[in-house]
Amino acid sequence: MDFLSEYFNKVKILKEKSPCGNGRMVKPTGFLNEHLDRKVELLLKDGSVLKGKLIGYDDHMNLVLEDTEEEKEDKHRRLGTIILRGNNVVTLNPE
Secondary structure: OOHHHHHHHHHHHHHHHOOOOOOOOOOHHHHHHHOOOEEEEEEEOOOOEEEEEEEEEOOOOOEEEEEEEEEEOOEEEEEEEEEEOHHHEEEEEEO
16 A cells, blocks of 8 residues: 555544544534543644643644654654644544
């Protein structure tokens, strides 16, 4: 499977798991606030998937995650605590 096919397959899977998949709109800050101190899964623009505990965010939707793990192209690595720029996030789903 080429990169674009794999990327769009991940987007499709994550959208199916999304609480917004039913067509109703959820305000981002309300959604983030509801999921503070919970595990989330993020799909990033580069196709990688991050899983970690959401411990903070700001008005620009920059996120702070702890115990973060990255999955990219069948590789897995632990990142620990990270600050992620909000514009890199394609989808965010609770685990």
